[in-house]
Amino acid sequence: MxxxxxxxxxxxxxxxxxxxxxxxxxxxxxxxxxxxxxxxxxxxxxxxxxxxxxxxxxxxxxxxxxxxxxxxxxxxxxxxxxxxxxxxxxxxxxxxxxxxxxxxxxxxxxxxxxxxxxxxxxxxxxxxxxxxxxxxxxxxxxxxxxxxxxxxxxxxxxxxxxxxxxxxxxxxxxxxxxxxxxxxxxxxxxxxxxxxGRGAVAGAGSAGAGGPVGGPVMAEPHAGMGSMLGAAPLDEASVTMPDVLGGVTRRQGPVP
Structure with a gap:
């Protein structure tokens, strides 16, 4: 060439x-x-x-x-x-x-x-x-x-x-x-x-744990609030403001 x-x-x-x-x-x-x-x-x-x-x-x-x-x-x-x-x-x-x-x-x-x-x-x-x-x-x-x-x-x-x-x-x-x-x-x-090596270890809330990276985990806060208010734990999909106010009313009486 x-x-x-x-x-x-x-x-x-x-x-x-x-x-x-x-x-x-x-x-x-x-x-x-x-x-x-x-x-x-x-x-x-x-x-x-x-x-x-x-x-x-x-x-x-x-x-x-x-x-x-x-x-x-x-x-x-x-x-x-x-x-x-x-x-x-x-x-x-x-x-x-x-x-x-x-x-x-x-x-x-x-x-x-x-x-x-x-x-x-x-x-x-x-x-x-x-x-x-x-x-x-x-x-x-x-x-x-x-x-x-x-x-x-x-x-x-x-x-x-x-x-x-x-x-x-x-x-x-x-x-x-x-x-x-x-x-x-x-x-x-x-x-x-x-x-x-043993590879990456998936943490809580990561994609490897079955959810989006950094995604919020809402179940624990709802459960904790229900305990503080004296109400039974609620399914997070059904938690609404009337439910929360209802828990307060039961502990403190009618809302003025």
Whole structure:
């Protein structure tokens, strides 16, 4: 596959700019493309730990996240073998690059790094939505860094990013359907309870207790008022103002 001219031109602009940046920026960009993947691994562990106190669906998503990333990576890697696009660090005349150019046969399209970064971010967001402001910009920065260090065209990382954000959430949701019932069963076993936690405990008045979250519970106040007024407990559906006044009248005489 021949890279499109617009992408080759943009590649030259980005790599020329990169060459003009300080040497410490080169080092950060070169190391950061792999270090970011380690950060995602740490977030997978944090997501599993967090899900120990949540329901089986949340734990299922946390466990499915790494497998979803591997699935996206396999789609990217298999695509490379069919498309066979040469790396820009060899194909572009006069190309300058910060990172070492990968060996012959290590094809360029799509970018595996961009795929893994985007898939990791997408899988984490599906399982832990509050992390989106952190992981999505991080994935985009990691994808861009592959062009910055000179080993991918811009269209390589754009395609890899798209593969990651599409494949990983779909796989995570499919795997969650199979994993959630299994999690529920394993939580009843001592070893499973240690690894998977015991899940969320539904409180009074919560959706897990059979009612809306934060919904009012009126039976106890009515019963308490009936006791204070000396009247027999009434069904809450039949409590009216005449009933209450009637209780007062019986204790204190006619209402003036």
């Amino acid at each position: 021949q890279a499109p001219d617009f992408s080759a031109d943009l590649y030259r602009e980005v790599t020329d700019f990169a060459q003009g940046t300080p040497s410490w920026v080169h080092e950060v960009a070169d190391v950061g493309t792999d270090a970011g993947l380690l950060l995602f691994a740490v977030l997978f562990v944090a997501g599993w730990w967090r899900a120990r106190g949540l329901d089986a669906r949340a734990m299922g998503l946390a466990l499915a996240a790494p497998f979803a990333v591997v699935s996206a990576y396999l789609v990217s890697e298999v695509s490379k073998t069919f498309i066979e696009e040469e790396r820009p660090c060899r194909a572009v005349t006069g190309a300058v690059h910060i990172a070492a150019c990968p060996p012959q046969g290590d094809w360029s399209f799509p970018s595996n790094h961009a795929t893994i970064a985007a898939a990791s971010a997408a899988a984490i967001v599906v399982a832990w939505r509050a992390m989106a402001p952190l992981v999505l910009p991080l994935a985009a920065l990691m994808a861009f860094s592959r062009v910055f260090v000179g080993v991918h065209y811009p269209h390589d990382v754009a395609a890899g990013f798209l593969v990651g954000v599409v494949v990983a959430p779909l796989v995570a949701l499919v795997l969650m359907r199979a994993a959630a019932p299994l999690v529920g069963g394993l939580r009843g076993v001592p070893v499973g309870a240690v690894l998977l």
